[in-house]
Each structure stands twice: as C-alpha cells, then as structure tokens.
Amino acid sequence: MGVTQTHLFTEEQNEIAQLAKAIAHPARIAILQHLIKTKSCINGDLVLEIGLAQATISQHLRELKEAGLIQGTIEGTRVNYCINPEKWNGLKSLFEEFFQTYADCCGPAC
Amino acid sequence: MGVTQTHLFTEEQNEIAQLAKAIAHPARIAILQHLIKTKSCINGDLVLEIGLAQATISQHLRELKEAGLIQGTIEGTRVNYCINPEKWNGLKSLFEEFFQTYADCCGPAC
DNA sequence: AGTATCTATCGTAATATTGCAATAAATAAT
C-alpha cells in the first residue's frame, strides 16, 4: 500500500504525471522562474532569493535535475544551474498535446 | 517541519504548483483522458477502466473536483463527471504562460 | 598546511499521499 501503481497506466500517463510532480512545488516553480530570468543561478543565490535552508534548496535542485529539467555545471566551489532546453520543450509539448485533446474534442463548437 | 512553506512564494507560484500537483498522478491523468474521450464518465466505469479500487478512484475524483478541474452531477445513484471548461482553460493558460517565459527569454535566438 | 566558501548528502521529524477494506448514505428496482 501507499505506492503508486504505475503498471496500471500507459507510459505517457506516467510521464505526464511524473513531470507534473517535478513542478508541483512552489519552490521548484520559483527556482525555474529564477533560472529563466537570470539565465542561470547558483544554489547560494536561491537560498537568499527564496527563504528556505540550503539543504532544502539543494534537494529541490536535485529533483529538478533528476526530472531532467535542469542541468548543473561545476564552477569552482559553485554549481551553475540552467534549464535543459530539450527536456523543457519536451515537457511543454507533452502538456500542450494533453491540453489539446480537450480542445479538439470539446472545444467551443461542441 | 514537513509542511510546504507557501508563505515564501507568490500566489502565482503556489497556484501553478497546486494545479500541477492535481495532475501529478497517472490515475488522475487517466481519469481526465477518459473524461475527455467519453465526454463524461461515472466512478464505476473508471473502476473497470483503471484497475484501482472503487474507494481509490473516488478519492482521486475528489482531488480533481477540489482542484476545480472536474464537476459532477448526480444522476440517480450514479454521479456523472465532466471537465470544468473554465478551470481547464485556466490551467492551460497558466501553464502556457509559464512555458512562454522561457521561450521569450531563451529561445533559439538567445 | 590551514582556513574559508559552497554544495551535496545523511539522518531525522513532521506531514502528505496512496491504496484499500469496511461501512455509510442515497436512490432504483422488486
């Protein structure tokens, strides 16, 4: 009990859900928005920008990285994170397609 | 500890995260897709369609209803669920806007 | 070498989510 039964669903359903989960936290939305605005960012910047502890920010960055939405390059003691364009656009397309199925089927003409 | 610190984030960030969470489960994606495909559905249909227990489906329907994405009308002993067009389009717009901020800032020309 | 700075990881506590059996509530059918 308590564990999602992924085997019951299609690969697409699981993928949409998993990516939605990756952005299903305001801190991760804030991180992504900051990444987009500043074109990059480091863990330390985010700790100041957002009010969460360093360990917590690091954990959220890890989740975004594991989802493939961001990537980090080491710069001395720092790590410079940025959006992964391929995955970002993949997510965008996946969501657009998902929303489109409704527009196609149940649009204003229906 | 263990509770999301919503007060640290903007209303928009919290709203995007909350709606993402509503669709962050493959069963709820499957429910929404079935709702779109059949233009409506009842709890019992979904129990057969998806392999989860009736109580579990009912719980997922409740979460989607609480997020405002679906609405149910009572039909005898059954409840007929359907997509809430306003909220659905609101979610669509919110996500489109979110994804667009990246395209604007970091598109192919950047 | 020793110190400072920055990020990742570990361990832990609090809370949330997932799933289901059992049961309740409400209408339909006999």
Next chain:
DNA sequence: ATTATTTATTGCAATATTACGATAGATACT
C-alpha cells in the same frame, strides 16, 4: 419494505515528500 446498485467517507497501513541541522567533500585563498 426489502434488496440491489452506486458513490462517498472512515480508518488504517505503507510509502513519499518536505524541511532542516549537522556533516562531509571539494575547490579557492592565504
């Protein structure tokens, strides 16, 4: 009235998420 059918709710167990202090690891600076 009784029984069947359908959905919602309750209670519980298992697992996942969120948050943070403490600590480890790695590079920069003196």
